[in-house]
Amino acid sequence: MKRILTGVALATTAALVTATPAMAAPKDPVVAVKKRMTPGKGVSFTERTTVSQDGKREVFLRRSGTLQFSKTGIAASDITGKLNITSRDLGDVPDSEFGEILKAVAKPERTIRVGTTSYLSGNMWATLLPEGKTWFKAPKGPAGGVTGTFGQPVNLGEYSTLKTLLKGAKATSHGYTGTIKLGALWKVSPWLRAGSLGAPNAKALKSPIKWRLTVNAAGLPTRLVTTFSTLVNGTGDEGTVSVDTRYTGWGKAVSIKAPPAKDVATSFEDGQDDITSLTEIPLGAYAVTG
Template sequence: MQRVIAGIAAATVIMSVTASPAHAVPAAHVVAADPVTALKRQFVAGIGVRFTDVSTLIEFVGNTSFLKRTGSFQFGPAGMVASDVTATLNDEAIPRIPISLVGMLRSKDRTIRIGTTSYYSGGPWAAPKGKTWLKHPHGMSAGWGGWCSQLVNVAEAATLKALITRGKRTGRTYAGAISFGALEKVSPWLRNATMVKMSADTKAAVLRFRLTVGADQLPQRLVTDYPASTHGGVAAGEEGRRISVETNYTGWGNRVNIKAPPASEVAVIKRARLG
């Protein structure tokens, strides 16, 4: 009798072990161990994320929010493949903002970028009559507003890794600093944020960041700030000015389909990178 009971018990254990994989949690619902792994799991064709951000000039006399943006990133198996960004300038803030910061901005502009090709609507370059968009084969990441807004793109795995590596973790928040030069090395987004090459002084400038991720380890909120001097000359007494940008991310894993504008609405511009 004891042998029968032992045999039944052994069979029960074997059935339990072999049956357990059928009850495993699907991979899509498994929380990643770290933000970079979580981000790479988003790299699926037609999947993306949306964001909003606000740029603010910080100075001794107070803070002035001067630029708001909304946009989305679309992924492919290897990472980000397209972006669509609309920037709106706060016209009331113009008298309080240095000309070096807003000189090339307009009230509203939109940039669609697919691969390395950018399509601009609005902004400083007016499209010819009958056209709405200007196409640049190697254009800026997010138009002229891109250089005055969020320069850190956590939708890039290498960029996110750089922040996580340098940041001190408290709960689900990573806080730290990185130089523009170090960020430029890993981030195509930053390398293409402007038509002008970075100066040695700009590369040496330090950008501070505070990144908060969700329970799923994906970025939720990113706040960066850096010296306003990176965007041009600073007048005497204004050396302490800084630019702060707060970006919030929503809709990770949702469908995103970014398309080029209709060819009939596009004019091609040929302009070499400045600097």
Template sequence: MKKTITVLVTGCAFLVTAAPAQAAPKDPVRALKSKLVSGHGVRFTETTTLIGDGKVKLQSRKGTFQFNAKGIAASDITCKTGPAEPERTISVGKVSYTSGGIWKERLPDGKTWLKTGGMPGGAGGFYGQVINPAESGTLAALIKKGKLSGSTITGKITFKELEKVSRWFDASIPLRMHDDTKVTYTLSLTSAGLVSRVRSSYAATGVLDNSGFDGKTITIDSRFTGWGGKVSIKAPDPETVTTNAGS
């Protein structure tokens, strides 16, 4: 009997010793900065849903961010809303070019792109992801305010706080009703510390305060892939660009 007990204890000890401990993700900000190389970037897909009496899909987007050593240098984002033609927005530096969507019938003949002053999300930005994990300052703020559990960071941050740290947020939703609106967020991290998924939600009246949005929540689910892959985003042919759009 003693021999049997000894064998069982030894075996259990071996199992405890052999079980691999789950490694904590690496520092996300440091991991992001290691990917900020000119000519490289990351891709994303996302879905925005309005939740209230039921669930209504507002839009879906897919896009690419191109980096330089400081952060996001350019972006190319396509937004699909219902049966309407997709809208595509290319941004290089602080200049944006938008095509399709609501602009298709408003541009002069021979022009397919509207040049504007830096709205990287286009019209779709108003319902797009408010949290951009490709901005190191934004990511640092989210980590500071959030709580890490395993490979997930959860927390809350206000529109006003996001505006201070995120050029992406301020440019995507330049007009909003309530700066004290709280965004609840969840970041999923890979073992390398890179963000693979962002889920966020906030009161719909934070952006458009009307009775139709009372008690409803906007939720955005974004997934990021290909961190550090080669990316090349260029402005459209100048011959196809205009700064004039009809009403």
């Protein structure tokens, strides 16, 4: 009897194993995203940037926003970013214009970008604008604002970027994983070039960006995690950055417009219109807390 039961058990197990379908590879996200890239459509995201340095790991930045598509990439965007600090974290700051800017850096920054023009509000911009104005217009300004420099370097809303990313990628049970050099990403991604505060140096361009992409049953990206040296975002070479981005609403209707003209300034209160000298202030403010 025992032999009979054993035989039945083995046969049943074999039948179950044979009947179990092999795990299918995830659907191609390049094809899935391309189908949603219609003018007037878009996608939303939330994001967290974490920095590891000297044995310490902490959240550096949180962002959320919406991207509006063109036929091949990003036509417009509306993104809010906030450094993980408060005015209390800054402690005593100088009682000066620079001190006021440092305090303002603890507040959210909102960036609306239409075409190649960025409109910047909140954060340090609020301390620099003429009275009655709440937005600064910056032709060819940073795509995601100054805080965007520390955000996700890989924009999956760009068809060419997604296609390049997936070349040579390894399929996993829930998506794909791989590595891309910053130089390759820089070459193919208009968003990355527009969001940078300056071209990376030769050493940074050779830096690898490790990534892990999760997709849903339709092949649409739901999560992207990238890990790279601080060389990539220009903050040195002694730490590691991890950016975790979650996506929702691929292909939903999106309409992003420039702020009302009456609220927009084209120069600061002092008459200057160059933001180059201001771009390092957020990082410097964060360093005050450490």
